[in-house]
Amino acid sequence: EPEVTQTPSHQVTQMGQEVILRCVPISNHLYFYWYRQILGQKVEFLVSFYNNEISEKSEIFDDQFSVERPDGSNFTLKIRSTKLEDSAMYFCATQGSGTEAFFGQGTRLTVV
């Protein structure tokens, strides 16, 4: 069964460092999303991406965040200068022609 793959599964970084989280979408899916979940809290929308541009973004998705599909397959989330409060699980989700979104296993980001 096709699945969304995220790497790394866990990343520890120092405050102020840049991190790139990677996602390989399900083949032929066209809509891509990033969500985050702070430990024990709800799943929060960050950004949606379609046709090589951002469709919608939340207020969480400030200038420190960016997304791209550098090679037409991987979908990446970059955080330029990480803060302690960026520590969370980051989930990539992709959507095809149906209305369901399928989630990856997540990347646990720990900022120290």
Next chain:
Amino acid sequence: GQQLNQSPQSMFIQEGEDVSMNCTSSRIFNTWLWYKQDPGEGPVLLIALYKAGELTSNGRLTAQFGITRKDSFLNISASIPSDVGIYFCAGHDNYGQNFVFGPGTRLSVLP
């Protein structure tokens, strides 16, 4: 802003019991989805609902899309230990627009 509420926030049940949880919204959605999340894992899609009034089953799971399109419920029959986890509802409008998640219902199943 957009907000979904889920009830109950958490529940403890005995193995074999049936479970019912609700999701309500302050606005209308075109699609409702129910996800289950295990600790340290990503949300896994359980059921998707597309039409107001729609009742859909997936094994021991049954979910309904409320007629007003502002609510949905999920029932689990004959619960088993592996049903433990957090159940999220999510509302969605159109492609490329975000899926709005509820805060989740944490289910614990006692043997």
